[in-house]
Amino acid sequence: MSTATESKTVLKPLEDRVVVKQLEAEQTTASGLVIPDTAKEKPQEGEVLAVGPGRWDDEGENRIPLDVKVGDVVLYSKYGGTEVKYNNEDYLVLSARDLLAVVEK
16 A cells, blocks of 8 residues: 655555655746746646555445555646645645546557
8 A cells, every 4th residue: 555665765644645756847938938847837747656445434344445556647737735844845635625636648
């Protein structure tokens, strides 16, 4: 349920949370113009690095599994999640409700 990055950092999210590494925003427009850092939009796409075990159902007896797995590329809410820095790496911890879609390539 958790994964290690190159620096052997292990983050294990709780309940229905997901750890995501944000993918870089597009650097140029379709016509080839370079976008300055101040004009870039916050990325809304990232790779899932770790997935929690899921939240408990209303009876508290069974876990409800998440629809994503480690390695999936997902789209998430623009202002969703919490940005965290751990071992000089930036991550985003999102609730499963902040995930919008899995990008299939």
